[in-house]
Amino acid sequence: MVLRLRQPKTALSTATATSSVASFSRVVSPPSHEPLVFNDANRYEAWHSAMHEEIQALHANRTWTLVPLNPSMNVVGSRWVYKIKRRSNGSIERYKTRMVARGFTQQEGIDYSETFSPVIKHATVRLVFSIAVSCGWKIHQLDIHNAFLNGVLDKEVYMKQPPSFVDSALPSYVCRLHKSLYGLKQAPQAWYTRLNDFLLSIGFCASKVDTSLFIFSVGADICYLLVYVDDILLTGSNSLLLQPSFSY
Amino acid sequence: MGSVHYFLGIEVQSTSMGLMLRQHKYTLDILTWAGMLSCKPVDSPISTSKATILPDPLFSDATRFRQIVGALQYLTFTRPDICFAVNRVCQFMHAPTDSHWVVVKRILRYLRGTASHGLHITRSSSFALHGFTDADWASSVEDRKSTGGYLVFFDQTPISWKSSKQRTVARSSTEAEYKALADGTAEVIWLQYLLIDLQISFASAPIIWCDNLGATYFSANPVFHARTKHVEVDYHFVRDRVAKKEIQIRFISSRDQLADVFSKPLPTSSFTAFRLKLRVDPPPSA
Numbered sequence: 360m361v362l363r364l365r366q367p368k369t370a371l372s373t374a375t376a377t378s379s380v381a382s383f384s385r386v387v388s389p390p391s392h393e394p395l396v397f398n399d400a401n402r403y404e405a406w407h408s409a410m411h412e413e414i415q416a417l418h419a420n421r422t423w424t425l426v427p428l429n430p431s432m433n434v435v436g437s438r439w440v441y442k443i444k445r446r447s448n449g450s451i452e453r454y455k456t457r458m459v460a461r462g463f464t465q466q467e468g469i470d471y472s473e474t475f476s477p478v479i480k481h482a483t484v485r486l487v488f489s490i491a492v493s494c495g496w497k498i499h500q501l502d503i504h505n506a507f508l509n510g511v512l513d514k515e516v517y518m519k520q521p522p523s524f525v526d527s528a529l530p531s532y533v534c535r536l537h538k539s540l541y542g543l544k545q546a547p548q549a550w551y552t553r554l555n556d557f558l559l560s561i562g563f564c565a566s567k568v569d570t571s572l573f574i575f576s577v578g579a580d581i582c583y584l585l586v587y588v589d590d591i592l593l594t595g596s597n598s599l600l601l602q603p604s605f606s607y
Numbered sequence: 608m609g610s611v612h613y614f615l616g617i618e619v620q621s622t623s624m625g626l627m628l629r630q631h632k633y634t635l636d637i638l639t640w641a642g643m644l645s646c647k648p649v650d651s652p653i654s655t656s657k658a659t660i661l662p663d664p665l666f667s668d669a670t671r672f673r674q675i676v677g678a679l680q681y682l683t684f685t686r687p688d689i690c691f692a693v694n695r696v697c698q699f700m701h702a703p704t705d706s707h708w709v710v711v712k713r714i715l716r717y718l719r720g721t722a723s724h725g726l727h728i729t730r731s732s733s734f735a736l737h738g739f740t741d742a743d744w745a746s747s748v749e750d751r752k753s754t755g756g757y758l759v760f761f762d763q764t765p766i767s768w769k770s771s772k773q774r775t776v777a778r779s780s781t782e783a784e785y786k787a788l789a790d791g792t793a794e795v796i797w798l799q800y801l802l803i804d805l806q807i808s809f810a811s812a813p814i815i816w817c818d819n820l821g822a823t824y825f826s827a828n829p830v831f832h833a834r835t836k837h838v839e840v841d842y843h844f845v846r847d848r849v850a851k852k853e854i855q856i857r858f859i860s861s862r863d864q865l866a867d868v869f870s871k872p873l874p875t876s877s878f879t880a881f882r883l884k885l886r887v888d889p890p891p892s893a
Contacts, residue, residue, distance in 0.1 A: 481684050482759075482767035482794075483801060484615075485628075485728070489764045490807060492625040493731040500611040566804040568797060574804060581806055587615055 389454070393441045397522050400441050400456070409456040410439060414524050417458060420508050423518065423534035425526060432517045433470055434533050436461040437540075439522065459542035460518050467544075470516050476547035479571040479585045484592075487572075487583050491594040498594045506589030510539035510549025547588065554586060617685060622727070622891045628685045629725030629890065634718050637678045641715055648720025650875040652692035653713060663704040672703040675711060682718075685726040687768045688882045689714060691756065691869050694770040727886040731762030736798055736813035739859070740791035741866035742773070744780035753777045755787030756869025758885070759795055765885055767794055770869040781821035787870070788817050788826065788856065789841035792848055799853070812852050816859040818867075826856040 389403035400406035417423075428434070440459050444452040465471055491498050503509075516536045520526060539549040555565065558573050563584060566572040573584040575595070582595025611619050620627045638644045666672050676696050683690045692714050699707045738759040745751045756770040769790070777783035795813050802809060817823050825842065826849050848854050867873065868881040 482798065484684075485726070485764070485766040486761055486798065486801060487805070488619075488626060488628070488728050489731060489761045489766060490734075490805065492728050493734070493762070498611045498619070500609055500614055566801065568800045568804060572801075572804070574806070576806060583805065590615055592611060592614060 397439050405454045409454045413456050422538045423536045425529050425532040426535045428533050434517045435464045437518050437521050458521050460540045462542045462544045465544050471545040473548050474544050476551040477570045479587050480569050483569045496594045501591040503589040507541050507546045507550045510553050625729040627725045630685050631723050634722040641675050643715040646716050646719050649716045651878045652689045652717040653872040655872045655874050663706050666703040666705055666708045673700050687885045688887045691770040723890050724887050727888045728764050734807050734809050738791050738795045738815040739866035740787040740817050741864050741870045742783035742787040743871040744783040753783035754870050756866045757791035758866045784819035784822040788822050789845050792845050812855050814855045814857050816857050818859050818861045818864040823856050823858045
């Protein structure tokens with residue numbers, strides 16, 4: 360079974376058009392510490408290509424559209440965050456970059472209202488593990504890539520164009536966000552709402568006493584799904600789990 | 608999608624008896640961060656000697672104290688054995704002193720020796736809840752508040768536990784025990800609702816074991832009422848659930864009281880025995 364929550368990646372022509380980073384020769388192997396600022400990172404090929412991938416993924420996800428700046432808008436800034444992902448033996452797995460919104464400049468009531476997002480209670484995790492062990496069920500784990508980018512925004516949020524990826528044709532425009540971005544105040548809540556709606560639409564019921572626990576039952580078969588932000592556990596009587604995929 | 612082996616920083620490992628949940632890497636990360644990786648291990652997380660109030664200078668780096676204690680809190684996910692000690696140091700987050708830091712270091716030294724230990728989840732033969740509640744009356748030397756704790760098992764596996772300083776001062780040990788009993792009852796009832804949502808049927812009302820005879824009598828009969836008016840809400844709450852046969856309260860001798868380890872520091876020998884019953888085990892030998 361596959362629970363695909365990531366939007367399929369499609370190459371968009373806009374992605375290449377928006378890049379205004381001048382091409383000059385870059386150093387191939389970056390130092391082992393993580394850069395803090397764009398100029399520091401952009402000198403290295405690994406970070407540069409990682410940023411390009413991230414921008415393309417954001418475009419493919421239709422995260423924003425460019426709109427003219429209006430003085431009444433509260434425009435939040437954006438920045439790059441860099442992280443070296445390592446394997447357990449310390450070797451480098453990949454160079455990860457993330458475009459984040461500077462959510463601390465958002466104004467409550469204008470840019471966001473609700474921010475609460477529930478997470479699973481520890482006792483629930485242990486209880487479900489215990490039930491799974493007793494019933495001999497396999498416990499599966501789902502990885503959701505870029506979970507927060509799936510959240511849909513219900514408020515109008517505007518963001519400056521990402522540093523050094525400013526659209527050359529419309530440099531004075533700002534991004535009107537449609538999907539949430541890491542760093543926004545409402546990002547966890549928007550993601551939880553999206554996932555919750557999706558799970559209910561495919562037949563899961565949310566538990567009344569722990570809202571991050573979802574239950575799916577048909578006849579004698581039952582399946583539990585535990586949500587901890589973007590970490591998801593799935594277990595249940597096997598015949599159900601082996602059913603064909605439901606995709607998003 | 609794959610079989611779970613690493614979830615929320617918790618390593619999940621199959622054993623012959625079921626599953627083992629461990630935070631080995633996380634523990635080592637905390638020890639490395641605290642510079643305690645090469646410390647001398649101890650056998651229990653907290654000393655049994657009574658703390659005395661002495662003029663105690665504030666710890667120089669309160670932020671570091673809070674970060675490490677905060678990291679330890681998450682470790683209680685798989686380590687009920689350090690729950691009491693971690694809760695104790697959490698009470699001083701606002702103004703940690705040098706002697707509080709010594710208590711933190713003691714926990715880290717204990718973890719150095721038991722970093723690979725984890726919570727063993729074993730196959731249950733019957734789906735039944737049972738809980739233990741205990742209190743240490745007037746244990747806090749500063750304000751004489753009591754410490755209460757509970758532990759709830761799902762058959763053989765501990766699934767929920769808590770240790771906390773009670774919010775009001777209890778005038779008798781029975782009162783402190785009764786408050787702990789009310790907290791434990793609330794948790795057991797929550798877990799019952801959870802089991803209903805999970806569509807797991809359970810045959811009998813959960814039993815809560817309490818080592819204070821007075822508190823057990825209380826839950827069954829409205830005796831000694833005058834002395835306990837101020838615990839009326841807790842009293843009615845537990846009484847009501849017992850009357851509706853949603854839970855049963857039974858007496859257990861202090862020796863077998865598993866929640867003991869959540870309400871007071873224990874000497875190494877009894878601590879180790881309790882830890883075994885909490886299903887906190889070293890990893891199965893390969």
